[in-house]
Structures are given as structure tokens and as C-alpha cells.
Amino acid sequence: MTSEPGLYHFLFISAALFFIGVFGFFTRRNLITMLMSIELILNSVNLNFIAFNKYVWPGKMDGLFFTLFVIAIAAAEAAVAIAIIINLYRSHRSIDVEIAEELKF
Amino acid sequence: MSASTIIFYLLAAFTLVNAVLAVCTRQIFRAAIFLLFTLIGVAGLYFWMQYEFIAAVQIVVYVGGITVLIIFSIFLTQQAGELLPRPTFTRQLFAGLAAFCGFALTMLQVYQHSFTGDQSKPLDPSVANIGHQMLGVDEGGYALPFEIVSILLLAALIGCIVIAARATPAGKSNLSEMPKKEP
Numbered sequence: 001m002t003s004e005p006g007l008y009h010f011l012f013i014s015a016a017l018f019f020i021g022v023f024g025f026f027t028r029r030n031l032i033t034m035l036m037s038i039e040l041i042l043n044s045v046n047l048n049f050i051a052f053n054k055y056v057w058p059g060k061m062d063g064l065f066f067t068l069f070v071i072a073i074a075a076a077e078a079a080v081a082i083a084i085i086i087n088l089y090r091s092h093r094s095i096d097v098e099i100a101e102e103l104k105f
Numbered sequence: 106m107s108a109s110t111i112i113f114y115l116l117a118a119f120t121l122v123n124a125v126l127a128v129c130t131r132q133i134f135r136a137a138i139f140l141l142f143t144l145i146g147v148a149g150l151y152f153w154m155q156y157e158f159i160a161a162v163q164i165v166v167y168v169g170g171i172t173v174l175i176i177f178s179i180f181l182t183q184q185a186g187e188l189l190p191r192p193t194f195t196r197q198l199f200a201g202l203a204a205f206c207g208f209a210l211t212m213l214q215v216y217q218h219s220f221t222g223d224q225s226k227p228l229d230p231s232v233a234n235i236g237h238q239m240l241g242v243d244e245g246g247y248a249l250p251f252e253i254v255s256i257l258l259l260a261a262l263i264g265c266i267v268i269a270a271r272a273t274p275a276g277k278s279n280l281s282e283m284p285k286k287e288p
Contacts, residue, residue, distance in 0.1 A: 004107075004110060005110060005113040005114075007220060008215065008216065009113070009117070010150070010154075011212075011215050012212065012215075013117050013120065013121065013150070015208055015211045015212055015215070016121055016124075016208065017120065017121065017124055017143075017147075018208075018211075019204040019205070019207050019208040019211075020121070020124045020125055020128055020204070021124075021128070022200075022203070022204050022207065023128055023200050023201060023203075023204040024127070024128030024129075026196065026199075026200030026203065026204070027128070027192040027196055027197055027200045028128070028189075028192070029190070029192065030133065030189055032133060032175060032178055032179055032182065032183075033128075033133060033136055033189070035175065036127060036128075036136060036137065036140045036175065037128060039140065039144075039167070039171060040124055040127070040128070040140070040143065043143070043144065043147050043167070046147070046159075046163075047147060047150060047151075050151060050154060050156055050159060051154070052220075053156075053230075054154050054156070055220075055222075056220050056221075056222030056223075057222045057223055058223075058224065058227035058228065059223050059225055059226050059227060059228050060223070060228065060245075061228060061230060061234065061235065061238055062245075064156065064158075064159060064230055064235065065235075065238070065239065065247050065250075067159055068159070068162065068239075069250060069254055071162055071163065071166050071167070072166075072254050072257075072258065073254070073257065074166075074167075074171070075166050075170060075171060075258075076257055076258055076260075076261035077261075078171045078174060078175070079174065079261055079262075079265050080261050080264055080265055080268070082174055082175070082177075082178045083264070083265040083268040083269040084268055085178055085182065086178060086181055086182065086269060087268055087269060089181070089182040095182050
């Protein structure tokens, strides 16, 4: 692993980041920490896009644009998710997914 | 081993260690701070690849926006100093097993595959080039997705206001039902 860092190093990092996020998503039962795991997963995808754009297709910028759109959609998703979480906290006094098991109240 | 390689490994280790701590710590505020460091590490990796614009967007949107939003929602919904419940051992075991097996499978596939692409004439990912292509309407332009994302952001804005500003139903006042904290 002493060679110059290249595409495979970035794929390793992004795969590790993705599965750390998956582990967090499976183990956590608090909605905010699950949201954090989703952010980790989205970041690993962005890193993948940028690495492929730099090392495989340096003559195009499509990976860069995908990353920009993923960041914009992730911001919108986080805002809506937090609005839902705060509303859930108002009605259930908890943001544990085990407690929020009915869809209406 | 050159300085840039050392910086790369330092950034990678920083990112991954903080990511592991973010999903393993039992204090939710610390988890948010570790997530913040992870996002900064990813921005550093973008800087290392010389995609400065993406790194700047990462810092502005993720580090400056989403993390602050998460920290605010932690303050609004958690009792201070309360630890998260420890997940059951079987759940931890199977989640770790699933994550590890998925990681091993992915890396096996990646290392067996050799990526061939177009290595001719690297394009400079400068802000001018990005702007020209993002708002271009000719072949390869991203004007239509740009407009669609702007509509999505507007929808998210209106949706947040509608969800968060909903009137609380009668008998469920916000202040009168605060849970009594045990001394």
C-alpha cells in the first residue's frame, strides 16, 4: 500500500464509508443518528463519483455534476427529514423508531 | 513516499476513524461532532484531488448547513447528557456481519475489475468550466436538471413549512405535557 494513491484507494475509502453508514443505520434506533448514517452513505457516493471522474474520465465533468445534484438533494432531504423528526417529537415525545410505530394519531 | 501520499493517508484515516466514532458513540451530540469531522475529512479528500469547487460546496452545504441543522434538532429533541440506549448484541453482531460481508464482496469485485476510460486531455474542473456546462443547453449541458433541482428545493421549502408549522391538535399543548425529568 505504498504506491501513489489512485482510484482503488478512493474506492476503498468510499466503500468503507458506505458500510460504516450501513452499520450505523442498522444498529441505531434514534432517528437523528439514522439520518447521520444516511449522510455518511451519501458522502461515500459523492466521493465515488468524484474519484471516477478524476481517474477514469478526466475529460468529462459528469461525475462532478452528479455530485453537485446529490449534495443539493441531500440538503433538501435532511431539511424535510428534520421537519418530520421535530413533528414526531411533538406528538410522541420521542424520536425512537420503535416507539413511532403507528402512522396516524 | 511523497508528502502528498502521506497527506492522503492522513486524510483517509481521519475520515474513517471519525466515521466509525460517529456511528459507535453513545452520546448523540458527540456523534454530530464526529460526523462534522468526517465531512471535513471528505472535503479534504476533494481538495487533495484538486476539485476545489466541490470541496467548497461540501464545506458550505454539509459542514455549514446540514450539521448545524442536525445539532439544532438534537437540542430540540434530546435531554441533555442522556446516553443513547445500547443496541442489543444480536443486532450489533448481525449489522457488523452484514456491513463486513458487503464491504468484502464490494472490494473483491472492485479489485478484480480493471477500469478503462478515456485518459485523453484532462479537463480543468474550474468554476468557469463548471458554470458553462451546468447552464448549457447544448449537448452535455445540465440546464434541465438544474431547473428541476431548483423546483425540488422549492418543494422541499414549502414542504418543511407545511410539516413543521402544523397546528398542534387540541389537548396536546406543547408546554403542558413536557415529561417530568426524574431527579
